[in-house]
Each structure stands twice: as structure tokens, then as C-alpha cells.
Amino acid sequence: xxxxxxxxxxxLGLDVKPPRFHYGVRICPEPxxxxxxxxxxxxxxxxxxxxxxxxxxxxxxxxxxxxxLVWPLLMxxxxxxxxxxxxxx
Numbered sequence: 351x352x353x354x355x356x357x358x359x360x361x362l363g364l365d366v367k368p369p370r371f372h373y374g375v376r377i378c379p380e381p382x383x384x385x386x387x388x389x390x391x392x393x394x395x396x397x398x399x400x401x402x403x404x405x406x407x408x409x410x411x412x413x414x415x416x417x418x419l420v421w422p423l424l425m426x427x428x429x430x431x432x433x434x435x436x437x438x439x
Contacts, residue, residue: 352400370402374410375424377417 352368392410395401402408413420
């Protein structure tokens with residue numbers, strides 16, 4: 351989305367600010383130095399303007415594991431933190 355906004359701003363003279371993400375979790379089975387993330391770490395994303403830096407409130411985590419193992423655990427943890435909505439009888 352950000353490249354499209356940048357091109358539109360340049361070619362159409364718009365002044366649209368691309369969205370920046372405040373939170374993120376990356377699940378990848380290998381560290382970035384092996385090339386699995388294609389060099390796209392959160393630190394690089396901050397320099398490109400995709401993410402809000404931690405100094406401004408951005409929070410990011412990188413989990414070095416397989417998503418089929420970690421995703422269900424993350425979802426259960428999230429669901430435990432969200433208060434259940436009461437269903438009318």
C-alpha cells in the first residue's frame with residue numbers, strides 16, 4: 351500500500367500519508383541472516399516508514415518458530431486477554 355500511495359502522491363500531486371503500523375508479530379522459522387525474511391526486519395521497516403519506531407510507541411516481536419506451532423498459542427493467549435461478551439438470554 352505504501353508504494354502505491356507514494357506513487358499517487360508524486361504523480362497526482364496528492365498529500366496522503368501512508369499508514370504506519372504500531373504493533374506487529376512476525377513468525378518465521380529461521381533468523382533473518384539466513385535470508386528467510388528477505389532482509390525485511392522491523393528495523394528496516396521503520397526506516398522505510400512502514401512501522402512506528404519504539405520511541406514513538408511501536409511494539410514488535412519476532413518469533414523464530416513454525417507458524418503451525420506458534421499461531422494457535424498466540425490466538426489462545428489473545429482470546430484469554432479479551433473479555434468475553436455476554437450473550438443475551
